[in-house]
Amino acid sequence: KNQVEQSPQSLIILEGKNCTLQCNYTVSPFSNLRWYKQDTGRGPVSLTIMTFSENTKSNGRYTATLDADTKQSSLHITASQLSDSASYICVVSAPYSSASKIIFGSGTRLSIRP
């Protein structure tokens, strides 16, 4: 059973519009939740990291939210730019466990159209 589910699988929006990507997880307890951006042909780059006690974290036009009660996170992108076209990956870690317990979602592929 996939412990980190992301939706939608893909999304196309016009440049300048806002969008929200979703991440639902079943990992419990968990240590932190991370969002990464992965450009085509490149490695993932960290956007935000949130612990269970945090419910929002911003990085420029990217804002992540976390609801530990419902086990949901979202990544909101404001005033999208063409360079935002990428895959966005949600990653959940369990505390005091092996590295194999870092669970990656399959990502949302975002395309920004001019």
Place this chain on the structure above:
Amino acid sequence: GAGVSQSPSNKVTEKGKDVELRCDPISGHTALYWYRQSLGQGLEFLIYFQGNSAPDKSGLPSDRFSAERTGGSVSTLTIQRTQQEDSAVYLCASSPRGQDSNQPQHFGDGTRLSIL
């Protein structure tokens, strides 16, 4: 360069051959991870090195896969007797401390491995 460096960036080889993939982590990072990413799939954990501790090899898919980390720095992932299903992008990441810390993993751009 200040980032994680992986080589080669692309590797094409025939089925049955052995391949070695190299990762140079960020200097001073004690934790190093190898992942595999198949087309359209999420990252699959392979192996984790933390300082001088025994590596966590629980993600290696078969005994054809092995990895070493020499001197706490450079790591090599070796795949013996390659199979077509080994075709994927192999990503390496490092972080300043172990995976329980709230530090991001810094990824290289990966090695794209194609088995003919």
